[in-house]
Amino acid sequence: MDRLAYGLAALIGIAATAFGSYGMSGDVGTLRVAWLVPLGGLELTLDPLGGFFLALIGFAAVPASIYAMGSSPGERRDRFAYLVFVLSMCLVPLAANTMTFAITWELMSLASYFLVLHDRESKPSIYAGWVYAVMTHAGLACLLAGMLLLGAWTGSPRFEDWRAAAPALSGTARNAVFVLLGLGFAGKAGVIPLHVWLPLAHPAAPSHVSALMSGVMIKLGVYGLLRVSLDWLGAGPAWWGVAILVAGAASSLIGVLYALVDHDLKRLLAFHSIENIGIILLGVGSAVLYHGAGLPAAALLGLAAALYHTVNHAAFKALLFLGAGAVVHATGTRNMEELGGLIKRMPWTAACFLVGSAAIAALPPLNGFVSEWLTFVALFQNTHLAAVGLNIVFILGIASLALTGGLAMACFVKAFGITFLALPRSDAAARANEAPVPMRLAMLTLAASCVALGLGPTLVIPVLGAVAASVLGQAPPATVGDWLTLRVSGGYASLSTLAIAIALGAALLVPFVALPLVRAARRTRAYETWGCGRIIQTSRMEYTATAFANPFKRVFDFFYRPTKHLDIEFHPESRFFVERIEYENPARSIFHDWLYRPALDLLRVGARAAGALQSGSANLYLAYILAALLLMLVLA
Amino acid sequence: MTTASNLLAFLGLVVTLLIVWRQSWPARLRLFVAQSLLLAALAGTIGVLAHRRGLLLVAAVFVVVKGWVIPRVLARIGSGEPVRPVAPGRSSGLVLLGTGGLVVAAYVIMLPVTSAVELPTEGAIPLAFAMALIGLLLCVTGRDALGHILGFLVFENGIFGLAILATYGLPGIVEAGVFLDVLVIVLIMEAVVVEVRREHDSIDVDRLRELRG
Numbered sequence: 141m142d143r144l145a146y147g148l149a150a151l152i153g154i155a156a157t158a159f160g161s162y163g164m165s166g167d168v169g170t171l172r173v174a175w176l177v178p179l180g181g182l183e184l185t186l187d188p189l190g191g192f193f194l195a196l197i198g199f200a201a202v203p204a205s206i207y208a209m210g211s212s213p214g215e216r217r218d219r220f221a222y223l224v225f226v227l228s229m230c231l232v233p234l235a236a237n238t239m240t241f242a243i244t245w246e247l248m249s250l251a252s253y254f255l256v257l258h259d260r261e262s263k264p265s266i267y268a269g270w271v272y273a274v275m276t277h278a279g280l281a282c283l284l285a286g287m288l289l290l291g292a293w294t295g296s297p298r299f300e301d302w303r304a305a306a307p308a309l310s311g312t313a314r315n316a317v318f319v320l321l322g323l324g325f326a327g328k329a330g331v332i333p334l335h336v337w338l339p340l341a342h343p344a345a346p347s348h349v350s351a352l353m354s355g356v357m358i359k360l361g362v363y364g365l366l367r368v369s370l371d372w373l374g375a376g377p378a379w380w381g382v383a384i385l386v387a388g389a390a391s392s393l394i395g396v397l398y399a400l401v402d403h404d405l406k407r408l409l410a411f412h413s414i415e416n417i418g419i420i421l422l423g424v425g426s427a428v429l430y431h432g433a434g435l436p437a438a439a440l441l442g443l444a445a446a447l448y449h450t451v452n453h454a455a456f457k458a459l460l461f462l463g464a465g466a467v468v469h470a471t472g473t474r475n476m477e478e479l480g481g482l483i484k485r486m487p488w489t490a491a492c493f494l495v496g497s498a499a500i501a502a503l504p505p506l507n508g509f510v511s512e513w514l515t516f517v518a519l520f521q522n523t524h525l526a527a528v529g530l531n532i533v534f535i536l537g538i539a540s541l542a543l544t545g546g547l548a549m550a551c552f553v554k555a556f557g558i559t560f561l562a563l564p565r566s567d568a569a570a571r572a573n574e575a576p577v578p579m580r581l582a583m584l585t586l587a588a589s590c591v592a593l594g595l596g597p598t599l600v601i602p603v604l605g606a607v608a609a610s611v612l613g614q615a616p617p618a619t620v621g622d623w624l625t626l627r628v629s630g631g632y633a634s635l636s637t638l639a640i641a642i643a644l645g646a647a648l649l650v651p652f653v654a655l656p657l658v659r660a661a662r663r664t665r666a667y668e669t670w671g672c673g674r675i676i677q678t679s680r681m682e683y684t685a686t687a688f689a690n691p692f693k694r695v696f697d698f699f700y701r702p703t704k705h706l707d708i709e710f711h712p713e714s715r716f717f718v719e720r721i722e723y724e725n726p727a728r729s730i731f732h733d734w735l736y737r738p739a740l741d742l743l744r745v746g747a748r749a750a751g752a753l754q755s756g757s758a759n760l761y762l763a764y765i766l767a768a769l770l771l772m773l774v775l776a
Numbered sequence: 777m778t779t780a781s782n783l784l785a786f787l788g789l790v791v792t793l794l795i796v797w798r799q800s801w802p803a804r805l806r807l808f809v810a811q812s813l814l815l816a817a818l819a820g821t822i823g824v825l826a827h828r829r830g831l832l833l834v835a836a837v838f839v840v841v842k843g844w845v846i847p848r849v850l851a852r853i854g855s856g857e858p859v860r861p862v863a864p865g866r867s868s869g870l871v872l873l874g875t876g877g878l879v880v881a882a883y884v885i886m887l888p889v890t891s892a893v894e895l896p897t898e899g900a901i902p903l904a905f906a907m908a909l910i911g912l913l914l915c916v917t918g919r920d921a922l923g924h925i926l927g928f929l930v931f932e933n934g935i936f937g938l939a940i941l942a943t944y945g946l947p948g949i950v951e952a953g954v955f956l957d958v959l960v961i962v963l964i965m966e967a968v969v970v971e972v973r974r975e976h977d978s979i980d981v982d983r984l985r986e987l988r989g
Contacts, residue, residue: 757981757982758924758981759916759917759918759919759981762912762915762916762918762924763916765912766909766912766913766915766916769912770881770885770909773885774881774884774885
């Protein structure tokens with residue numbers, strides 16, 4: 141009975157996948173209930189792009205719900221909020237007018253707010269909920285302002301009419317709408333520097349909710365950005381694409397830099413969500429620029445790459461969050477410094493987490509590699525543009541994507557290595573138990589889809605290409621290679637993950653075949669690890685996450701601005717022996733110190749100045765009323 | 777009709793000024809009754825001269841509600857309050873000066889209305905509006921809850937006069953609703969004032985400052 145809500149959510153997910161896939165095929169349907177809500181009524185439309193995101197939500201909601209059945213059922217309030225969350229997310233990409241959009245968007249935000257706040261006793265949870273509520277409502281204010289302005293200028297609250305009327309608006313009007321809607325959607329997507337809520341909210345929520353928030357909810361921000369920059373307003377000036385591209389480059393790089401030095405397993409994943417949103421936006425930005433410059437094939441490639449990475453990120457990030465959730469479920473901690481050695485206690489979880497890590501680190505032949513490769517190819521098409529300024533922006537994007545890939549790799553070596561390998565660093569980790577069956581099932585499903593999406597790009601790309609083509613108003617691409625090899629951009633580049641997988645598999649077999657051939661000794665020798673002359677090996681001698689991250693902290697010192705705390709306790713007899721050493725060097729956020737802190741201080745000063753109006757005298761308040769009345773009557 | 781309405785409205789304004797001037801609660805209450813009766817007379821006069829039967833009924837209800845029921849309630853509220861001596865240094869001179877300003881403002885504000893309307897009662901419209909504004913001023917300068925209630929009632933009377941003069945009476949259902957509103961507000965205020973006085977031994981609004989967070 142407790143798990144009925146999750147079963148229902150899984151059913152909704154299945155229906156959403158089916159319905160969305162149907163929408164992707166190009167059939168457009170509209171449902172209008174004019175009397176239900178004011179200002180245009182309820183209106184839902186299924187088109188290819190909406191269908192794509194609907195299917196994506198369903199795709200992530202099914203395993204997340206199955207996983208939730210295996211974890212602790214939570215309170216009734218949480219289950220209800222979860223159901224509302226899934227349902228409202230499904231409706232957002234279908235909304236076809238301002239009112240419907242505002243209602244579904246706000247329902248989604250509110251439901252996720254209550255899920256973030258599920259632990260009402262803990263201070264970090266309350267703080268996370270508060271920051272999330274502020275950021276999401278600031279975003280909503282921007283969205284509503286933009287939509288109402290656009291509605292007033294085009295004379296209709298319906299998205300359908302915007303498509304027809306918006307391209308005729310003046311440049312200033314379109315730019316204003318783009319900035320407002322762009323800020324609102326970017327805030328939900330977690331683009332730097334609007335990301336502050338994300339590393340707080342995602343760890344605070346239960347893991348199946350984190351998986352959905354990170355896997356699909358922030359993608360609805362990307363959905364909105366796609367609608368704004370390619371659909372509702374028509375083709376825009378070049379700076380729209382440049383803005384998205386630069387935001388993507390900054391988000392990917394800064395997101396991964398923060399992830400690298402964070403030792404909270406779920407917060408690390410949350411920072412990686414910022415990074416991956418950045419990678420998606422690199423594709424989107426390139427598509428917007430190519431679309432504006434009249435390069436349809438390149439625009440199609442960029443958008444398809446972005447959509448592919450959207451699917452992939454949903455798959456591997458949901459998988460990783462569920463894996464992290466299984467770890468937290470088993471050990472009760474998210475701090476990597478207290479984990480370790482879990483691969484022996486939780487082999488299934490470790491295997492699935494490894495697949496997710498390899499995918500997010502873009503290792504072939506998994507799915508992350510395919511979409512990042514496509515993004516690279518899309519960015520390299522800038523040679524067709526004859527504009528030096530734009531080319532420099534593209535090079536910036538390529539460079540940051542390359543650096544991001546390397547750093548993400550390093551980060552997941554840390555995440556997997558410290559969490560699952562070596563000896564347990566705490567009793568909780570030593571006593572961990574494997575996750576229950578529903579959790580394992582959910583993780584296995586997602587791991588399998590990561591592999592499938594990596595091996596089958598020749599099947600996936602035509603579908604995504606058709607969706608991208610319908611957004612850009614083009615004919616879908618004729619051919620993208622054969623069953624084995626993916627060929628894009630007219631033979632510019634080709635990739636066969638299937639061939640890579642076979643080659644890798646063959647390479648793994650080499651020792652088994654070659655060693656008997658040369659008659660090498662195959663006896664296994666068990667021996668102790670060299671321990672610097674010490675006799676007993678303990679977890680204290682292990683490499684820590686802090687130590688792993690320290691070289692990066694030194695290289696990017698200007699960014700992290702770490703502070704050092706060194707605390708040594710000497711042996712009372714001699715200073716040459718230490719009893720205990722504690723070392724930490726927490727990074728300081730430049731966005732917190734240089735952007736949000738001054739902004740909040742300014743707000744506080746303003747509020748204090750305005751507080752002078754609140755004298756507490758009833759007579760003065762009445763005088764305000766009289767003065768306002770007189771002023772209004774005299775001016776009228 | 778012009779003379780009658782002008783005269784009655786003028787007398788009403790004079791009584792209002794007297795309310796501003798006087799400090800003792802029973803005197804102010806008596807003046808409020810006088811103002812209500814003058815307005816009832818105004819409604820009755822217009823009813824007779826403009827052949828509006830409905831207005832006669834309104835005038836009768838007005839006499840009962842504002843001339844008898846509400847003053848009785850107000851007297852009951854005020855009975856616990858000692859007759860306040862005129863506080864030194866708090867003369868009503870400045871307030872009366874403000875009142876004069878409000879009368880001028882009322883004329884200025886109502887200028888477009890009186891120039892557009894062709895009614896025999898148009899000359900009295902600014903006077904009634906001034907009454908309403910002075911009522912608000914009474915609220916602003918009121919030193920205790922009783923002063924606020926009285927200011928509100930004077931304001932309401934002014935609006936009533938304005939409605940009578942400008943439109944010869946509102947639809948019956950509106951009038952009935954307004955009377956009921958005022959009555960209920962006064963009854964609620966009575967309950968609140970009694971409660972506040974029991975809790976805090978005072979209904980002085982200055983002490984509300986202590987509640988400021």
